[in-house]
Amino acid sequence: MLAGKLSTITPSYTIGISSKVSELRAAGKSIIDLSIGEPDFYTPDSGKLVAKNAIDENRSKYDLVPGLLSLRQAICDKLERENQVRYAPSEIVVSSGAKNALTNTLMAVLDPEDEVIIPAPYWTSYPEMVKLCGGVPKIVSTEAENDYKLTLEQLKSALTPKTKLLLINNPSNPTGAVYTKEELEPLVDYCVEKRLLILADEIYEKIHFDAPFTSIPSLSEAAKDITILVNGFSKSAAMTGWRLGYTASNGLLAKAMSTIQGHLISHPSTIAQWAGLGVLQDGDEAMRQMVETYKSRRNALVPLLDDLPNTTYVYPKGAFYLFISLTHYRPYLPNDTSFSMAISNRLLKDYGVAVVPGIAFGNDDCIRISYATKLEWVVEGLQKLSHFLKSLEEMAK
Ligand SMILES: Cc1ncc(COP(=O)(O)O)c(C=O)c1O
Numbered sequence: 278m279l280a281g282k283l284s285t286i287t288p289s290y291t292i293g294i295s296s297k298v299s300e301l302r303a304a305g306k307s308i309i310d311l312s313i314g315e316p317d318f319y320t321p322d323s324g325k326l327v328a329k330n331a332i333d334e335n336r337s338k339y340d341l342v343p344g345l346l347s348l349r350q351a352i353c354d355k356l357e358r359e360n361q362v363r364y365a366p367s368e369i370v371v372s373s374g375a376k377n378a379l380t381n382t383l384m385a386v387l388d389p390e391d392e393v394i395i396p397a398p399y400w401t402s403y404p405e406m407v408k409l410c411g412g413v414p415k416i417v418s419t420e421a422e423n424d425y426k427l428t429l430e431q432l433k434s435a436l437t438p439k440t441k442l443l444l445i446n447n448p449s450n451p452t453g454a455v456y457t458k459e460e461l462e463p464l465v466d467y468c469v470e471k472r473l474l475i476l477a478d479e480i481y482e483k484i485h486f487d488a489p490f491t492s493i494p495s496l497s498e499a500a501k502d503i504t505i506l507v508n509g510f511s512k513s514a515a516m517t518g519w520r521l522g523y524t525a526s527n528g529l530l531a532k533a534m535s536t537i538q539g540h541l542i543s544h545p546s547t548i549a550q551w552a553g554l555g556v557l558q559d560g561d562e563a564m565r566q567m568v569e570t571y572k573s574r575r576n577a578l579v580p581l582l583d584d585l586p587n588t589t590y591v592y593p594k595g596a597f598y599l600f601i602s603l604t605h606y607r608p609y610l611p612n613d614t615s616f617s618m619a620i621s622n623r624l625l626k627d628y629g630v631a632v633v634p635g636i637a638f639g640n641d642d643c644i645r646i647s648y649a650t651k652l653e654w655v656v657e658g659l660q661k662l663s664h665f666l667k668s669l670e671e672m673a674k
Contacts (some may be wrong), residue, residue, distance in 0.1 A: 286405050291639035298631045309658045311646045312631040314450060316515035316597070318570075320552065321563035324516065327555025328548050338549050342539040343531065344371025344523065345550045351557040354522055360482075360492035362501060364525045370534045371553075373545040375480045375509035375522035376402065377538075382476055382505045382524060383410035383442075385533040387487075391441040393476075396427040397639035398600070400450045400478070404639075415440065418640055421602060424454040424591045425640075429463045442474045445493065448481040448595025451638045451645040455595040458491040465493060465500045475504045480522070483513035483564055485595035486572045494525070502527055511565055512596075514556045519549040571597050574648045574655065581659045587665050599646040600635075601662075607642070609669045617641045628661040 282378035294312045301308050331337065343349065349366035350501050372378040375606065383406055387393070392415045393407045404414035415436045419425040432443065432635050443464070448455045477493040494501035509522030524534060556564075575593050582590045587605040603620060613619035621644055624630045635643035650654045 308629045309654050310631045311658045312633045315517050316649050318350050318515035318567050320516050321556050321560035323559035324552040324556040328552035331551035337436040342544050343535040348550045348554045362495040368531045371523045374520040378507045378524045380521040384537050387412040392439045393442045394435045401637045425452050444476045446478040451598050452591045453596050453598045453602040454591050455485050469499045477504050478507045479671035481596040482513050521549045521553045574652045583612050597649040602643045604642045630658045630661050
C-alpha cells in the first residue's frame with residue numbers, strides 16, 4: 278500500500294520522546310522535559326497586533342504564491358540591514374515554516390540519485406527530507422575537537438561526481454556551535470570552485486552569544502549566487518505554530534521554488550504572513566530580550582557542564598542546545614543497539630529527565646539538552662544527569 282521510499286524513512290525521534298513524556302505524565306510521573314526544540318516565549322506583540330488587524334480587515338484571501346509583497350520587501354530590508362546581503366523581493370519565497378523552505382529547495386534542485394553532503398551531527402530531518410525529495414544523503418562525520426564543524430578536508434573527501442549540494446546549519450542544532458567567517462570562507466570558496474550549491478539553514482541566526490554572525494551569502498557575490506538561504510520566524514521570534522519561513526536565492530531558483538510551492542500549498546497562511554511582517558517591523562526588542570535570556574541561561578549552565586563527571590561538551594555559542602558526549606560510559610551499557618538511546622531511556626525512566634539521544638542527529642555518543650525552558654529545570658535536569666552518571670560508575674565498581 279505504501280510507497281517503497283517510506284521503508285527508508287525513520288520516524289521522528291523527537292516526536293517519539295514527546296509521546297513517551299506524555300505517557301509518563303499521564304501516569305502521574307513528574308518529568309523534566311529538556312527534549313523540546315521550541316522557544317519558551319510567545320509571539321512578539323507587534324506580530325499579534327498586525328495579524329489581528331488582518332483578520333478584522335478580511336485580509337485573508339488567496340495572495341501571491343511566493344508571499345505577500347510587503348513581507349518579501351521587509352525580508353529583503355532585514356537581510357540587507359542585519360545580514361549584509363541584498364536581495365530583491367523576486368528572490369524571496371515565503372513558505373510554511375523553514376521545513377517547507379528546505380523541501381522547496383530540495384525539490385527544486387535534486388535529480389534522482391543526486392548527493393547532498395550533510396555534516397554529522399545534523400538536524401534530525403535533513404537526511405529524511407533529502408530521501409523524500411529523491412536525493413541521497415551523504416553523511417560526513419566531523420570531529421568533537423573541532424566542535425563538530427565541517428573542515429575543508431572533510432568536504433573535499435566527501436565530494437563525488439554526483440554531489441549537488443552542501444547543507445550547512447549555522448548556528449547548529451544539535452551542537453550549539455557557530456561557524457566563524459574564517460571557518461566558512463574556505464568551505465564556500467571550494468563550493469564556488471566546484472560549482473556546488475549551498476543550502477544554508479540559518480534559522481537560529483539571531484541566537485548567538487559571543488561573536489558576530491556571518492551569513493553565508495554575504496561572503497561574496499559568488500557565494501550569494503550558489504547559496505539558498507533558509508530562515509524563518511520559528512526560533513528567533515518564537516513563532517513555531519504560525520509556520521512561517523522563507524528562502525532567499527538567485528532568481529532562477531526562486532522562480533522554480535515558487536512554481537513548486539504554487540502547486541503544493543499555494544502560499545503560507547496570509548494571516549501568519551501579516552504576523553511575520555509585524556515582527557519584522559517592530560519586534561526587534563522582543564527578540565533581543567529572548568536572546569539575552571538564552572545567553573544568561575547559557576552562562577549559568579556552563580559551570581554545571583564543567584562539573585559533569587567524565588564528559589565533554591561543545592561550548593554553547595548559539596541556538597539553545599547543549600550537546601554532551603558520554604562516550605566514557607559506553608562500556609557500562611554494552612548490550613544496546615543504540616548507546617545514546619539506552620542512556621536517554623534510563624535517564625527518563627529512572628530520573629524523570631527527557632533528553633534527545635544523539636543517534637537522532639547521527640552521533641550515538643552524545644545527548645542533546647535544550648535550554649529553551651526554565652533555567653531551574655535545566656539545572657535540576659543536569660544535577661540528575663550527574664547523579665545518574667555517578668551511579669553508573671558506582672555500579673561498575
Ligand atoms: C535546524 C533547523 N532547521 C529547520 C527547522 C524547522 O523550522 P520550522 O519550525 O520553521 O519549520 C528546525 C526546527 O527545529 C531546525 O532546528
